[in-house]
Amino acid sequence: MKQITLFFLLLLNQMIFSQSDFNSESYRVNLSDIETNSFKKDSTANALIIYELGNSYVDKNDYRLRTEIKRKIKILNKEGFNKANVSIHLYNKKERKENVKKIVATTYNLINGEVTKTKLQEKDIYREKYDENHTLVKFTLPNIKEGSVITYSYTRISPFMFKYEGWNFQSDIPTLYSEYRTSIPGNWYYNIKLVGGKKLITNTSEIKKNCLEGGRGASADCGNSVYAMKDIPAFIEEDYMTAESNYLARIEYELQTFKGFDGTVNDYTKTWKTVDKEFKTDKDIGKQLRKSINIEDILPVEIINETDLLKKANAVYRYVQENYIWNGDYKIFQDVSIKDLIKNKSGNVSSINILLHNLLKECGIIVKPMLLSTRNNGFATTIFPVISDFNYIIVQATIDDKTYNLDATDPYLSFGDLPFRCLNNYGRLMDFKNGSEWIDIEPARPSNVMYQVKLELDEDEAISGNIISKRTGYHAINHKKSYYQNNQAYLEKLENNYPYIDISDFEVTSDGTTSQDFKESYHIGYNYEDTGDHIYLNPFFVTFFNENPFKLQERTYPIDFGYKDSYYYGFKLHFDDNYTIVESPKDKQITLPNNSGTILFSSQTLGNTISIILNIKFNKAIYEPEYYPYLKEFMSEIVNIQTNSLILLKKK
Numbered sequence: 228m229k230q231i232t233l234f235f236l237l238l239l240n241q242m243i244f245s246q247s248d249f250n251s252e253s254y255r256v257n258l259s260d261i262e263t264n265s266f267k268k269d270s271t272a273n274a275l276i277i278y279e280l281g282n283s284y285v286d287k288n289d290y291r292l293r294t295e296i297k298r299k300i301k302i303l304n305k306e307g308f309n310k311a312n313v314s315i316h317l318y319n320k321k322e323r324k325e326n327v328k329k330i331v332a333t334t335y336n337l338i339n340g341e342v343t344k345t346k347l348q349e350k351d352i353y354r355e356k357y358d359e360n361h362t363l364v365k366f367t368l369p370n371i372k373e374g375s376v377i378t379y380s381y382t383r384i385s386p387f388m389f390k391y392e393g394w395n396f397q398s399d400i401p402t403l404y405s406e407y408r409t410s411i412p413g414n415w416y417y418n419i420k421l422v423g424g425k426k427l428i429t430n431t432s433e434i435k436k437n438c439l440e441g442g443r444g445a446s447a448d449c450g451n452s453v454y455a456m457k458d459i460p461a462f463i464e465e466d467y468m469t470a471e472s473n474y475l476a477r478i479e480y481e482l483q484t485f486k487g488f489d490g491t492v493n494d495y496t497k498t499w500k501t502v503d504k505e506f507k508t509d510k511d512i513g514k515q516l517r518k519s520i521n522i523e524d525i526l527p528v529e530i531i532n533e534t535d536l537l538k539k540a541n542a543v544y545r546y547v548q549e550n551y552i553w554n555g556d557y558k559i560f561q562d563v564s565i566k567d568l569i570k571n572k573s574g575n576v577s578s579i580n581i582l583l584h585n586l587l588k589e590c591g592i593i594v595k596p597m598l599l600s601t602r603n604n605g606f607a608t609t610i611f612p613v614i615s616d617f618n619y620i621i622v623q624a625t626i627d628d629k630t631y632n633l634d635a636t637d638p639y640l641s642f643g644d645l646p647f648r649c650l651n652n653y654g655r656l657m658d659f660k661n662g663s664e665w666i667d668i669e670p671a672r673p674s675n676v677m678y679q680v681k682l683e684l685d686e687d688e689a690i691s692g693n694i695i696s697k698r699t700g701y702h703a704i705n706h707k708k709s710y711y712q713n714n715q716a717y718l719e720k721l722e723n724n725y726p727y728i729d730i731s732d733f734e735v736t737s738d739g740t741t742s743q744d745f746k747e748s749y750h751i752g753y754n755y756e757d758t759g760d761h762i763y764l765n766p767f768f769v770t771f772f773n774e775n776p777f778k779l780q781e782r783t784y785p786i787d788f789g790y791k792d793s794y795y796y797g798f799k800l801h802f803d804d805n806y807t808i809v810e811s812p813k814d815k816q817i818t819l820p821n822n823s824g825t826i827l828f829s830s831q832t833l834g835n836t837i838s839i840i841l842n843i844k845f846n847k848a849i850y851e852p853e854y855y856p857y858l859k860e861f862m863s864e865i866v867n868i869q870t871n872s873l874i875l876l877k878k879k
Contacts, residue, residue, distance in 0.1 A: 248263040251404040252404070253278060254299055254380075256335050258342065261374065268401065268458070269401050269780065272303060275303060275401050276300050276402040277404070278298070278404050279404070279405050280406050282294065283295075283392045287439055292386075293383070294383045295380070296382075297380040299376065302371060303373070311334075311371045311377055313332070313367070314364070315327050316357070317383070319360055319362060326384045327382065330347070330364075330366065333379075337374065345370040391409075393477060393480055395476070395477040396425065397459050397460075397477065402456075402459040410450070410452075412439045416482075416484040416485075419479070419480055420478070421477075421478050422479060423474055423475055423477060424474070425783075427454050428457055429454060430453075430454055431453045432453075434448050434450060435449045454478060462784075465778070465779055469602045469605070470602065499612050501612075502612045506657060511563040515585075518585060519589070520582075520589055526586065527546070530546060537626050537627070539590055540587060540590070540631070544587075546586075547586065549638060551572055554574060556574075556576065557619060558618075559618060561575075579635050580596075580633075580636070587624055596621075596622060597632070597655065597666065599618075599651065600616050602648055602651045606651065609653070634646055634649065639707045640704065640741065641743045642741070643672075645670075647701055647704075653666060653667050669848075670700060670791075673699060673700055674790050674792040675697075675700065677797075678769050679696075680693075680797065680799065682751075683801050685803065690800075693751070694751055696746065697745070697746045702792065703737075703744050707740055710735060728754065733747070736748060764876065766812075767798075770866075775866055776862060777862055782855040785849050786855060787849045787850075788847075790848050791845055795840075796840070798838065798839040800837050800874070801835055802837075804879070806835075808874070808875070810874070811839075814828060819861055820857055823854065824847070826841075826843055826861065828840070828868050841868060
């Protein structure tokens, strides 16, 4: 026990010592900042934010929001040189615009034992129009080398108090210390949101009296706050994640209420009750949802005459899928027109799914619209209504007390399935009678991959047989799209993926583009390497994962697969009496913590047949960050099993 305690004390001292090499307590550059050229906590880092400070306040003279920025960065190697390129985004609307002043930037280098300073020149600062509402102010710090320390500071001035400056504590490089100070007059009331799940080491607030003065002796107190984090790891994107904005450690401000010195009050953040009312009467979506449609002008008579509501709903859904094309537009609150959709046969997501909504409603089916934010768009705010968070709309239909989430934008979806882009945890169901509510978004059915391989090794030393596969859920959707869009290219890709086998008699046996599964079968001939009296055979003609997708040292955000799934691979090889099994793969059983995933791998020889089974299950759609090292090892084992599980047969 004493040895363990001593070990952890030594480790703690080493970590403290490694961090003390940099001066993360101030903006001032120390000799140690310049001399230290490695970061032990993250050996992959190309640059490092040693210290950064933001300070936002309202100037009492011109009532403009000022944000002072200071940042000190260490350049560790050439790949970190891009951190010397700085862009400041400025917003403008009509005659009002943001501005930036007091840009000061310096590069520090250690040359022949002497510290040199190179300052940014005014002539090297550029302005660039980004779009109608944004301008970029750009500069690059001079004389950058490996080991340089750069500092820069500036003040952004804004007339837009509704856009109170947020602050990112985290970026794509590690940060030792990040602090944000704010001073907000009591006239302005903001909803303040801390995103990313990281803890603040400093979170203090105090009231400063009479920080802002108005006419006729009016004044306002200010809430002064300080927020700080330290030792923040780099945020690096990896597979199986939703939008970066969901996890990047930061603080955000949403203006709720403004109270003028003259007593006027403006509410900017509304309740869902108010939003429901406005949404119902909205000139775009609300108006289109209220439109009545003569189904005799649109739907075939056989659909209209169908008496089974579920079959009728399926038929209406299929009709919209097949006859109207989504133009890829996510702007759900603009250019919404059922009339134009019917005329042009193409439209945005709102037009298509509102047409579906209205047709189902006219057919006597209970329907409600649901607002979503897609995976790439980030999570919608649940604390208070932020309508701009939503970029997608679907339809919820209720038939015989069972609900179905529907989206007609994808012709390969089965009834009740949603596109993968919609699997973003929850949506807002707009019920205009009882009030809207949050609804969890979950896949309607399981997603599985199953392979059955049966081969024969005959007396002529030829190996051949059949492969049958079946995919369900989202695995089926992806393969349906690939096959039905270009079946020849699909087959060529299949053959190119496995050059050591010859494929013939390929057949798809599932029922069309909207089938709930995708089934295929084909005959193969296996071209193994002739090694005299021995035959080496890898039983995995198909691999579920070609490489481990998890490569980070540490992952601080969830592993979001979107859905639970499983993989099954069954292999059988029958051989005649001229051969015997010399070596076969060893059995393995691996389980993730809390039984959240399993690998079962077994090999069995009975008589002249060897059977191999690999069964992989992911029992969670979303894994918390603490599962990452286990999932990383889990995936490594899957790749290893598929790559190194050899069968050795010997001729008698």
